Amino acid sequence: MLEIERLSAAYGLAQVLFDLTLDVRAGEIAVLLGRNGAGKSTCLKTIIGLLRPMSGAIRFAGRRIDGLEPFQIARLGLGYVPEDRRIFSDLTVMQNLEVGRQAAHGRPSEWTPRRLFELFPNLGRMQHRRGARMSGGEQQMLTIARTLMGNPKAILLDEPSEGLAPLVAEQLAKTVLELKREGLSVLLCEQSLYFAQSVADRAFVIEGGHVRYAGTMQALAADVEVRDKYLSV
Amino acid sequence: MTASAILIQFLNGLSGASSLFLVAAGLSIVFGVTRIVNFAHGSFFMLGLYVAYSLIDRFGHGAAGFWGGVALAAVAVALLGALVEVLLLRRIYAAPELLQLLATFALVLVIQDFTLWAWGPEDLLGPRAPGLSGAVNIAGHQFPQYDLFLIVLGPTVLLALNFLLKRTRWGTLVRAATEDREMAGALGVNQKWLFTTVFALGALLAGAGGAFQIPREPASLYLDLSVIADAFVVVVVGGLGSIPGAFLAALLIAEIKAFCIGIGDVTIADSVISLPKFTLVVEFVVMAVVLVLRPWGLLGRRLTPPRRVGAVERPLALPSRRAVYALAACGAALALLPTLATGYSLILLTDIFVFALFAVSLHFIMGPGGMPSFGHAAYFGLGAYGAGLLLHRGGLPMELALLLGPLVAGVGALAFGWFCVRLSGVYFAMLTLAFAQITWSIAFQWDSMTGGSNGVIGVWPAPWLASRTSYYFLALVTSAGGITLLWRMFYSPFGYALRAGRDSPLRADAIGIDVRRQQWAAFVIAGLFAGVAGALYVFSKGSISPDSLAVPRSIDGLVMVLLGGVQTLTGPVWGAALFTWLQDAAARNVEYWRAVIGLVIIALVLAFPQGLAGFLRDRFAGERHAP
Incomplete structure (x- = not known):
């Protein structure tokens, strides 16, 4: 579904990603684990086109997408849920969803506000509330719902559990699994091994912009050495 | 004033507010989404007026001809706006925002000369609106029907815009992109298309604002800059990006102007104050007051800088030994030049020295200070007037006048700077513009002191400096000395503190730098050196007029700095040399020299988005750019 091959990227003169290779298969949840500053968010930003890669290739659904504009990549069916949520605080819940809506280019239009409110009942109760007046958890739901409005085939989820109360995070994990059941592929970034374990099929551990480990989530959970070396705080 | 006179003045204000609001709303929407301060917006207004004039002339003065002409003129300007966005602005969205400003200013020059070429220099007065050419009796006064129409027009447009922005998908996308255009893009919103439509709408509003003025004011070549100045003020007073704010501000300013004209001269403590004359500056006074009390405008909110990934300014490094030797x-x-060349080239070079110092002084606050002043000519002019008046009215010898004149500029900068450094970004720029405009109007109107529009003449240097060659040396030594001093300060602890305050005011604050005070000091220093340039200038020309501190002179300074490159050290000097030479050569040899300069600037901006010196530095330093 999503293949990243020897990807390097930099902010200005500071290189952040070095020859990153990873992939997400259709219908699975892959997680990118790493500490703060390991390059997780940068990786997602590069995939969605907010940052131009220095070298390497990114393929999505069999097509090269590196070098495309973010809106073109999004229209191909790759959704992006940023780390800091980036809700349009001036717009209401419904209007935020409207921004995410895209004419389904050759794809069946699956997500409607009504269906999304079934998935996120909280949002349904505040359809006309402005983004600025929502709690962190509600905003996180809205960012995901907003991205789903584009009917993506795969989504990039950047640290969705960050800053959420444990109960809310648990709810979120259920939602992510629900998305998987709907047939979406997910590339998740996480610092929390706990959250990753509850949803992911496969895991990539990155540190300093390099992939240090690739394997199934189960294998990683069992590998105390890798966990201690790259993930424990 | 009687109650009925007050009512009439109030209605006058309302009708005046309408076209002001139309223009300002367009400017505000364009700025909100694209973050481009479009200097050419006033030119769109002017074109709307001219095009409407011609169309009505062709279609006939009947109802269909008049209203059809007005509508078509607005649409034509909208199409031009879309074209400008696609061909020019789209290529430079990633460039530094001041460079975008430079590009739109170049458009002003091109459009102005195009208008001159197409319609000639004479003012053109259009016909009255058929069906609305009469007057109605309101409280015993004859009030034009057309003005009543304008009174209705403003709120109608406000409601229409409100509907468009709040109730349509397009409006939702525009508001999303205004807040976070990068995120909107990542959700699949095509910004290119959105920006083009927004720009076209902005141009439409400006064009309509102009076209609707047909029965009220003649089409004139001076409209572009005067309208853009008015529109800036309205937008800033109302709050950038706020349409209701723009409406409120337009109303406020138009009402104050109407009452200034209506009241006429008043006598306070035996001195006559002419309020109608005050209209020249009233909006700038209003803006200065509003910005000091409410720094983000009446209904505005604090601006969040647009998110950008990867654009990191390289710090300004010390010039290499080789570069110092080369300089x-x-x-x-x-x-050594005067031994070879004489005559005109020395005069031109003297001008270049003066403007190089002026540009470097502006660069001092723009570059390390991060404060883009739109009114730096005020201090140039204060220095020039200071020197000229000290010689003429103060009876000081020329040498002393030359030394003390710049102090006048320093004192001006001390007073104005105190207010200005409280703001940042576009608001800072607009407040500096306001103070420059106020200074200009004082120079323009205080006949008994400054000679009014004629200015001060017969300001010649002392005999030992009177020859071309000796004045050339004086200018060279003063300018080189001033520039060296300023450059030295770039790399002093003061300069570093200034840069720290520019890059992160909060962090600078936290390590004990009083950012505001540093900026104030820098503002005063820059003003002082601009004053030195002004004083040099006045003695080289022998006269001074209000033109030398008007808005175009401030813009010249900006153009010089930006042409050379803000984030370079020597750039502004090359920019000043190139621009001064270009202006001189073009003005002497080509009829439409403004257009030539405009086109050259556009070509340079498109070719070297980092400025000339930035380009040369990148080229010869052999450094590889991150892609």
Whole structure:
């Protein structure tokens, strides 16, 4: 579904990603684990086109997408849920969803506000509330719902559990699994091994912009050495 | 004033507010989404008026001809706006925002000369609106029907815009992109298309604002800059990006103007104050007051800088030894030049020295200070007037006047700067513009002191400096000395503190730098050196007029700095040299020299988005750009 091959990227003169290779298969949840500053968010930003890669290739659904504009990549069916949520605080819940809506280019239009409110009942109760007046958890739901409005085939989820109360995070994990059941592929970034374990099929551990480990989530959970070396705080 | 006179003045204000609001709303929407301060917006207004004039002339003065002409003129300007966005602005969205400003200013020059070419220099007065050419009796006064129509027009447009922005998908996308255009893009919103439509709408509003003025004011070549200044003020007073704010501000300013004209001269403590004359500056006074009390405008909110990934300014490094030698060699060559060249080239070079110092002084606050002043000519002019008046009215010898004149500029900068450094970004720029405009109007109107529009004449240097060659040396030494001092300060602890305050005011604050005070000091220093340039200028020309501190002179300074490159050290000097030479050569040889300069600037902006010196530095330093 999503293949990243020897990807390097930099902010200005500071290189952040070095020859990153990873992939997400259709219908699975892959997680990118790493500490703060390991390059997780940068990786997602590069995939969605907010940052131009220095070298390497990114393929999505069999097509090269590196070098495309973010809106073109999004229209191909790759959704992006940023780390800091980036809700349009001036717009209401419904209007935020409207921004995410895209004419389904050759794809069946699956997500409607009504269906999304079934998935996120909280949002349904505040359809006309402005983004600025929502709690962190509600905003996180809205960012995901907003991205789903584009009917993506795969989504990039950047640290969705960050800053959420444990109960809310648990709810979120259920939602992510629900998305998987709907047939979406997910590339998740996480610092929390706990959250990753509850949803992911496969895991990539990155540190300093390099992939240090690739394997199934189960294998990683069992590998105390890798966990201690790259993930424990 | 009687109650009925007050009512009439109030209605006058309302009708005046309408076209002001139309223009300002367009400017505000364009700025909100694209973050481009479009200097050419006033030119769109002017074109709307001219095009409407011609169309009505062709279609006939009947109802269909008049209203059809007005509508078509607005649409034509909208199409032009879309074209400008696609061909020019789209290529430079990633460039530094001041460079975008430069590009739109170049458009002003091109459009102005195009208008001159197409319609000639005479003012053109259009016909009255058929069906609305009469007057109605309101409280015993005859009030034009057309003005009543305008009174209705403003709120109608406000409601229409409100509907468009709040109730349509397009409006939702526009508001999303205004807040976070990068995120909107990542959700699949095509910004290119959105920006083009927004720009076209902005141009439409400006064009309509102009076209609707047909029965009220003649089409004139001066409209572009005067309208853009008015529109800036309205937008800033109302709050950038706020349409209701723009409406409120337009109303406020138009009402105050109407009452200034209506009240006429008043006598306070035996001195006559002419309020109608006050209209020249009233909006700038209003803006200064509003910005000091409410720094983000009446209904505005604090601006969040647009998110950008990867654009990191390289810090300004100390010039290499080689570069210092090269500069010294340049200086030496210039010192030897009078043995080879005489006559006109020396005069031109003297001008270049003056403007190089002016540009470097502006660069001092723009570059390390991060404060883009739109009114730096005020201090140039204060220095020039200071020197000229000290010689003429103060009876001081020329040498002393030359030394003390710049202090007048320093004092001006001390007073104005105190207010200005409280703001940042576009608001800072607009407040500096306001103070410059106020200074200009004082110079323009205080006949008994400054000679009014004629200015001060017969300001010649002392005999030992009177020859071309000796004045050339004086300008070279003063300018080189001033520039060296300023450059030295770039790399002093003061300069570093200034840069720290520019890059992160909060962090600078936290390590004990009083950012505001540093900025104030920098503002005063920049003003002082601009004053030195002004004083040099006045003695080289022998006269001074209000033009030398008007808005175009401030813009000249900006153009010089931006042409050379803000994030370079020597850039502004090359920018000043190139621009001064270009202006001189073009003005002497080509009829439409403004258009030539405009086109050259556009070509340079498109070719070298980092400025000339930035380009040369990148080219010859052999450094590889991150892609």
